[in-house]
Amino acid sequence: MRRRLRSVLAVTVAAPVLVAGVALAPEHPTLAERATGDRELIERARPLLSEDPRSSAVVVRVEGDRTTVARFGSDTDTVYPIASITKTMTGMLLAEAIERGEVTEDTELGTLVDLGDAPAASVTLAELAGHRSGVPNHPSGVVTNVRMxxxxxxxxxxxxxxxxxxxxxxxxxxxxxxxxFTYSNLGFSVLGLALAETAGIDYAALVRARLLVPLGMEDTLIPASVAELPDDAVPGFGLTGRPVAPFTGTGWAASGAVHSTGDDMGRFASALLSGDAPGAGAMEPRWADEGEAEGLGWAITDHDGTAVTWHNGLGGGFASMIALDREAERAVVVLADGPIGVEDVARRLLLEAP
Amino acid sequence: MIDTVIRMSVWALATLTVVCSAGSLALAARGAGRRRLRDRWDGLHRAVVLVFAGFLCLVVVQWTTLPVALWYPTPLAVAGALAATAARWPDLPWSDPVEDGGGARAARGRRRSALVTGAVLAATVCFFLL
Incomplete structure (x- = not known):
C-alpha cells in the first residue's frame, strides 16, 4: 500500500515536469518555406539564410536600374527594424544639413543642444558621425547601465x-x-537630436521630410513605441529563443529606430547608387584605419580589391545589412528576424557571381 | 570561435548545476545518515532550488545557437529528483526538531529557507515573463 502510494506520488510529480520540459523546450526557427519574388535570388539566398536560426527575411538586390526582391515568410508591406542602418540615414541628414548651410562638419555639439560646460559640448558633428568623438556607446552610471x-x-x-x-x-x-574609432549609440542619438533641433522639428519628422518623402519610402516609419508598429509586424527573438522587443522610441531613434520594408530599402539603395539620395555624400570616406574607412555613418571595407560601402544592424530581435559596390552599381539589402547577423549573407550575394 | 566556447560554457555550467543539484536531492531522498532529507520543509527547499536552477537554465542559455537536444538533460534530471523526493514524502515529518538534525532552530530555519526560496523563484519567474 505504502509502496503504491510512493509510486503514485513520484509519477504525479514527475509527469508534469516532463510535460513542461517538452512544452518549454527551446526551438530553432527555420526559414519559412513560403517564398515570393525573384526565383534566382530566392535560390541563391535561401541556403545562405538557412545557415542560422531565422524564420522571416527579405533580400533586395539592386544592379543598375534593375531591382529584384526575395521574400521569405513576408509580404511587400512587411515591416522590419533596420536597427543601426538608421545611422546611415542620420549621417546623410548631417551631410544634407551641411549642403544646406545649416551646420558644418566642425559645428560643436554644445552650440546646438544645451550641454553647459560638459566635455561632450566640444565634440564636432563630424566626430559624432564618424564614431570619433570619445562619447561612449552607453551612458555612464552604474544604475543606468544595470537598468539597461x-x-x-x-x-x-x-x-x-x-x-x-x-x-x-x-x-x-x-x-x-x-x-x-569607438562605436557610440549615444553619440549618434545625440547627433540626430542636434540636427532635429537645428531644423526645428523632431528627428522622426526630419527623416521623413528630408529622406523618406523625397525617396518615395512611404512604408518606412520611426515608431515612438511598439504600439505604433503595424499589427502584422514580424516578431523578433533573441539568443535564448525568447521574444525580444524591437528598438523604438524618440531619444535613441537616430541610432537605430527606423523600420522599413524590402521595397523601400530597395528604393533607398537604388538612390544611393545613382547619387540621387539626399546626403549621399555621407558615403565618401573621411577616415581610414587599416583596410577600413569611415564616412558619416558609413563604413567602407576592401574585399579583394572591391570597395564595399556598408552598415549592419543587430538587436531588438532582428538583423540587417546594407552593402553597396558603388563602382559596379550593385547593392544588396538583407532584413531578417533573429539574433544572428546577416553581414555574410549580404556580402556573398553582393560579391559572388550568380 | 570564442563566442561558441562561451555559449557552450554557459550551457555546461547551467546544466551541471541542475544535474548536480538533482543528484544531491535524489541521494538525500533515498539515503540515510547526515545527508538525508530531515523533513518536508527540507525537501521543499531543495526541490525549489532545483526548479529555480532549471528555470535559469531555460532563460539564460543561448538556445538558438545550440542543439535543442542539450536542453533535455535538465527536465529529466529535475523530474527524476522530484520523483525521488515525492516517493520519500509519506515518510517525512513536516518538521523534524530532533537534536541530531540541529534541533528546533534548525527545523525553523529549513522552513524559512523553503518559503524564502519559493518567493525568490516566483519573483524571478515574474521578472522574466512579465
Whole structure:
C-alpha cells in the first residue's frame, strides 16, 4: 500500500515536469518555406539564410536600374527594424544639413543642444558621425547601465528614454579616446537630436521630410513605441529563443529606430547608387584605419580589391545589412528576424557571381 | 570561435548545476545518515532550488545557437529528483526538531529557507515573463 502510494506520488510529480520540459523546450526557427519574388535570388539566398536560426527575411538586390526582391515568410508591406542602418540615414541628414548651410562638419555639439560646460559640448558633428568623438556607446552610471542590462535580460528594449534623457546622458559622460574609432549609440542619438533641433522639428519628422518623402519610402516609419508598429509586424527573438522587443522610441531613434520594408530599402539603395539620395555624400570616406574607412555613418571595407560601402544592424530581435559596390552599381539589402547577423549573407550575394 | 566556447560554457555550467543539484536531492531522498532529507520543509527547499536552477537554465542559455537536444538533460534530471523526493514524502515529518538534525532552530530555519526560496523563484519567474 505504502509502496503504491510512493509510486503514485513520484509519477504525479514527475509527469508534469516532463510535460513542461517538452512544452518549454527551446526551438530553432527555420526559414519559412513560403517564398515570393525573384526565383534566382530566392535560390541563391535561401541556403545562405538557412545557415542560422531565422524564420522571416527579405533580400533586395539592386544592379543598375534593375531591382529584384526575395521574400521569405513576408509580404511587400512587411515591416522590419533596420536597427543601426538608421545611422546611415542620420549621417546623410548631417551631410544634407551641411549642403544646406545649416551646420558644418566642425559645428560643436554644445552650440546646438544645451550641454553647459560638459566635455561632450566640444565634440564636432563630424566626430559624432564618424564614431570619433570619445562619447561612449552607453551612458555612464552604474544604475543606468544595470537598468539597461536588466531590461535587455527581460527582452525589453534597453534603449528607452526621451530626447531630454539622451541630452542629459550626453552631458554626464566623460570623453575617452577622442579621435579614435569607438562605436557610440549615444553619440549618434545625440547627433540626430542636434540636427532635429537645428531644423526645428523632431528627428522622426526630419527623416521623413528630408529622406523618406523625397525617396518615395512611404512604408518606412520611426515608431515612438511598439504600439505604433503595424499589427502584422514580424516578431523578433533573441539568443535564448525568447521574444525580444524591437528598438523604438524618440531619444535613441537616430541610432537605430527606423523600420522599413524590402521595397523601400530597395528604393533607398537604388538612390544611393545613382547619387540621387539626399546626403549621399555621407558615403565618401573621411577616415581610414587599416583596410577600413569611415564616412558619416558609413563604413567602407576592401574585399579583394572591391570597395564595399556598408552598415549592419543587430538587436531588438532582428538583423540587417546594407552593402553597396558603388563602382559596379550593385547593392544588396538583407532584413531578417533573429539574433544572428546577416553581414555574410549580404556580402556573398553582393560579391559572388550568380 | 570564442563566442561558441562561451555559449557552450554557459550551457555546461547551467546544466551541471541542475544535474548536480538533482543528484544531491535524489541521494538525500533515498539515503540515510547526515545527508538525508530531515523533513518536508527540507525537501521543499531543495526541490525549489532545483526548479529555480532549471528555470535559469531555460532563460539564460543561448538556445538558438545550440542543439535543442542539450536542453533535455535538465527536465529529466529535475523530474527524476522530484520523483525521488515525492516517493520519500509519506515518510517525512513536516518538521523534524530532533537534536541530531540541529534541533528546533534548525527545523525553523529549513522552513524559512523553503518559503524564502519559493518567493525568490516566483519573483524571478515574474521578472522574466512579465
Amino acid at each position: 542590462a536588466l531590461r535587455s535580460l527581460r527582452g525589453h528594449d534597453p534603449y528607452d528614454g526621451d530626447p531630454d534623457t539622451i541630452v542629459a546622458h550626453a552631458a554626464d559622460v566623460e570623453l575617452s579616446g577622442r579621435g579614435e
